[in-house]
Every structure is written in C-alpha cells, then in structure tokens.
Amino acid sequence: MKIDKKSLIMAAILSVAALSLSVPWVSHAEEERHEAVKRRSGDHEEEGERHDIIRAQQNKDKNRAPFPESALYKQECSSCHFLYHPGLLPLRSWEAVIQNSDKHFGENLSLEDKIKDDLLSYFYEHSAEKTDSKWARRILSWSAPSVPARITEQPFIIREHRKIQKSVFKRPSINSFSNCGACHPKGAEGDFDEDSVEIPAK
C-alpha cells in the first residue's frame, strides 16, 4: 500500500485536532453531569432531609421485631437463661438445638416428643427467616450456609460486639455474653437497637 505525503499530513492534523478537542470535550460532559446532580440535590435539599428523617424512623421500626409470645417456649426455655428471640437463629439451627436437646451445653433437657414437636412448629413460624427486622436479615445473610450452634457464634453478632472487652461480659450483673438482657433491656421485645443498649457498670 502506498500513502502519499499529503494524506499523511492531513491524517496527522486531523488526529491532533481530535485529541485536543476530545479531552476538554469529555471532561466538559462530566462536569455538566456533576452540575446537574448538584442542582437537583440543591433544589430539593429540604425535602431530602425530611425524607432522611422518615427513612431513619422506618429503618428503626424495621430493626425491632415484637416477641412472638408462647407459653410453652417460655416454660421450657427460660429457666436457665434469657428467653432468646426466635429470630436470632435460622431454622436449621433451632432444629439442631431441639434435636440435640439431650446434650444441651452439658444439660439433658429431657423434652418429651410432643413438646419437641410443638417447639419445632413455633420455630418454624418465627425463626430468622420469618422475622421482619434488619438484625434478623443480617444474621441470615452473614451465617449462610453454616448451621450455627449458638447465637453468639454468628458472624453478625460477633461483629456487633467486637468492641466489648471480654472482662465486661464477666461483670457480676452480666455473667455471660449469652445473657443478652443484661445489656439489652428491651431485648426481650426484639429491640437490640444501639440507642436502647445499656452496659451495666458492675
């Protein structure tokens, strides 16, 4: 292929022109987009703030899940420890708790078959999968696909408490990480929100 001098020079001129044009051209477009966004948020700043407050309130409500009452669950499962909200574990974990109830952290719960069945139906209705709150959704998505044996071994729960020193859990009025109610006075109502947490000093 033969290329003459003229067309070579033309090509050079054209490409330089394109280059010099293209850079400011692109950045200008971007600037314009930024401006547009700034303008939009500026126009609706007040409205946006109002929305933020409403959204925060909604999120908070969604972060609470009322405790699904059950006389049987309370009778069988709250003598030795805090009555754990059924949304604190996935169904597969509750099934394992019931299945292994003759070797429950060193205790033999000696549950009759009828009681096991009734407790399982309760967990089937109210486990984390069926609990409408942010904490339950996080427990689920962070734990998949393992079968946690404890609430306190789940990654989301561990992360939320990572700043608390081990010695704090040993304070006489707390005793154990598993004693949720000591620091979450509204925990029995499914409210573990930051603003309702109170760590006892002793």
Added chain:
Amino acid sequence: MKRRLAGIGAAAAVVLGGAAISQAATVLNAQMQEYVNSLLTEARRNDPGVKTFSAGEGKRFFNMKRVHSAKKEERSCSGCHTSNPLTRGKTPVGKILEPISPAANKERFTDAMKVEKWFKRNCHNVLERECTAKEKGDFIAYLTSL
C-alpha cells in the same frame, strides 16, 4: 443467724414413722406429701437403716461442693441457689432464680412433677448422676424447715 438456722433445721428433722414430713415452717400439699412418702419408702428399700429424712443432712448436701469430671469446676446446689436458700440465686448464664426455700417463695415444693424434673437436671449437673431418694428427701426436709 447460722446457728439459728441450724437449730430450726434440727428441730424440723423429726419425721414421723411412715407418714409425711411435718416441719416447723412449711406444710406440704397432698401431692407433695405423697411424693415425699414414696421417697421414704424407696430410701428404706435401699437402706433399711433409714428411719427419717434429716434437715441437717439436707443442709450438708445442699452446700457440698464437687468438682465436675469434664468441666473441672466446682459445683454445688448452693452454686446456683446460693448458700442462703432464702435469697435469690443465679445460673452461670446470669438468669436470676427466685429463692429455693418455700419460706421465701410459696411456689416451691408444690408441684411434684416440677420438683422431680429439676432434681433430675440439677443432680446430673452437680453430681453427674441422679440423686438418691434419701438425698432428695433430706433436701426437701432442709428447705421446708427454714
């Protein structure tokens, strides 16, 4: 205080022949009387030398400490129920327990099924075996004597 408790305990340790326990402080209801009678029958079957249940023995049993073979920690009935049965206790997981003595908590020793259920659990927890009929009878004699 200790001496007074022991005194009352000794006084209540008197148990009539085959009949139910009669104590200074707490009168057991019909189902519990029946339960205690069956414990006494069983205790005598195990050891013909057994005449009565003893609040003094029950007190000793209540406070006896034993090292758990697997957990290597000291355990006792008083570990959770505290050495003063008239006060509230607490489990290792931090759950508060109402006083174990009926003198401070009327609901205690009124439901034989419940009592038997918790003997089973707690005796395994502390002794790694079931309690004998004598141990159960003495335990009840002590706590109903306060």
